[in-house]
Amino acid sequence: MxxxxxxxxxxxxxxxxxxxxxxxxxxxxxxxxxxxSLGELQQIGLVGPxxxxxxxxxxxxTTLADPLVIIQVEVTGQHGPVNHGILVGRDTVxxxxxxxxxxxxxxVPIEPATLVWALARMVNLRSRETDKxxxxxxxxTMGVLDAAFVALDExxxxxxxxxxxTRAALTGQSGLEEPELxxxxxxxxxxxxxxxxxxxxNGKHEGERAGMVRALAVWDGGPRGYWIREQPAExxxxxxxxxxxxxxxxxSTAGEIxxxxxxxxxxxxxxxxxx
Numbered sequence: 622m623x624x625x626x627x628x629x630x631x632x633x634x635x636x637x638x639x640x641x642x643x644x645x646x647x648x649x650x651x652x653x654x655x656x657x658s659l660g661e662l663q664q665i666g667l668v669g670p671x672x673x674x675x676x677x678x679x680x681x682x683t684t685l686a687d688p689l690v691i692i693q694v695e696v697t698g699q700h701g702p703v704n705h706g707i708l709v710g711r712d713t714v715x716x717x718x719x720x721x722x723x724x725x726x727x728x729v730p731i732e733p734a735t736l737v738w739a740l741a742r743m744v745n746l747r748s749r750e751t752d753k754x755x756x757x758x759x760x761x762t763m764g765v766l767d768a769a770f771v772a773l774d775e776x777x778x779x780x781x782x783x784x785x786x787t788r789a790a791l792t793g794q795s796g797l798e799e800p801e802l803x804x805x806x807x808x809x810x811x812x813x814x815x816x817x818x819x820x821x822x823n824g825k826h827e828g829e830r831a832g833m834v835r836a837l838a839v840w841d842g843g844p845r846g847y848w849i850r851e852q853p854a855e856x857x858x859x860x861x862x863x864x865x866x867x868x869x870x871x872x873s874t875a876g877e878i879x880x881x882x883x884x885x886x887x888x889x890x891x892x893x894x895x896x
Contacts, residue, residue, distance in 0.1 A: 623661055623725065625677070632681065633725040638662055642682055645672050681728055684710035689892055690822045692885075694743045698814035705743045707736060718743060737883050744816045744839070746875055746882075751846035754872040755800035759808075763853070764864030765791065769809045783810060808848065808870070813841040819856055820885045823893045830893060835885045839878060840870060847873045849881070 624633045637658040644651040645668065651659050662668040667675045674682065690709035695702055700721035708715045714733050717726040731739055741747075772790040776783035787806050791797065797805055817838040824833035836855030840848040852869035853862045873881075 623665060623667065625665060625667065627677075630677075630730055632667075632728040634728060635724040635726070637724075639685065641668070642674070642678070642685070645674060646682060646686060680710075680713045680730065681715055684708045684713050684715050687711075690820060690887060692740065693819045693821075694740065694816065696744060696814055696816040707731075707739060709733070709736070716743075736886065737879070740818060740882050741879060744818070745814070745841065746847075746878060748875045751842075752844055754804060754846060754848075756804040757872070759797065759801050759805050759848075759868075759870040761797055761805065761868050762864065763862055763866045763868050765796075766809070766868055767864065769806070773809070804845075805870075808840065808842045808845045811843045811845045813843045815840045815850070817855055818882060818885060820887070822887050822891070824887060824891050825893065833887065833891070835887075837878075837881050837885055839873070847875060847878055849873045849878070 623635070623638050625631070635658070637655060638661070641651045641655050641659050641662060644655070650672070659668060659672075663670065667678060669675070685708060688708045688710055690707075692707040692709070694705040694707075696705065697703075703719045703721055704726075705716070705718045708717070714731050714736060715728050716731055716739050717728045719726045768790040769787050772786035773783055776786050784806075787809060791802060791806050815838070817836060819834065819836040821832065821834045824831060826833070834856055838850040838855045840850060842848055848870040849872075850868070850870055852867040
C-alpha cells in the first residue's frame with residue numbers, strides 16, 4: 622500500500638504505482654491491470670477522482686520523467702538483492718530505497734550536496750577496524766566462486782563444515798596458491814554483501830552526444846575489509862559473464878571507496894541538458 626509522510630516529504634511507492642503516474646502524465650487512462658494501484662493512490666489522495674495528480678507529486682514526477690543523472694544501486698546480501706537509487710533532476714534530487722521482501726521503495730528529496738553521503742549510506746560504507754589482507758589481489762574465475770557458494774549452501778549454517786567444504790571446493794581448481802587461497806576462502810566465508818553502483822547520463826564522447834556510464838563493484842567482507850571487483854568489469858550486460866569469466870579482487874579502504882564513488886558522478890560540464 623502506498624503512503625505519504627508529510628513531515629519528511631517521504632513517499633512509499635511500488636513500480637506499479639510509478640507506472641500509473643506515467644500513464645496519467647501522458648494523459649492516458651492506466652490499463653485495467655493497474656486499476657487496483659490507481660485506487661490505492663486515490664485512497665491516500667495522491668491522485669484525484671478524475672485522474673488529476675496531487676500538487677505534492679510535482680517535483681518527484683518531474684524528476685522521474687526527465688532525470689539528468691540516473692544512479693542505480695544493487696546490494697546483494699543474506700536476503701537477496703535489494704535495489705536503491707538516486708534521480709538527479711534540474712532542480713531536485715530524490716533517493717529511492719528498497720527493503721528486502723517489500724515491493725515499495727521509499728522516495729525522499731535530498732540536498733544535492735549530500736549525494737555522496739546518501740550513496741555511502743545505501744551501501745553501508747563505513748570506517749571500521751579490519752584484518753590486514755594477506756594478499757595484494759586475488760585472481761580466479763566466476764566458476765570457482767560459484768563452487769564456493771555451493772559449498773556454503775551445503776554447510777547449512779554449520780561454521781566448521783562451511784570452512785571445510787569451502788576449502789575443499791577451492792583447493793585444486795581455483796588456480797590460487799597461498800596466501801591468496803586462504804585469503805579468498807576467508808573472504809567468501811566472511812562476506813556481508815556485495816554491491817554495485819551504476820551512474821548514467823547523457824554526455825559527449827569524441828564530440829558526439831552519447832550515453833555515458835560509470836560503475837563500481839565492491840565486496841563488503843566484514844572483518845576481511847572491502848574489496849573492489851575489477852573483473853568482471855561493470856557495467857555487465859546480460860549473458861556476458863559465465864563460469865570461465867575472470868574474477869579479480871583488490872583490497873581497498875572505506876576512504877578509497879568513498880573517493881571512487883564520488884568519481885562516478887559527472888561534473889556539470891559533462892551533462893547535456895536538452896530542456
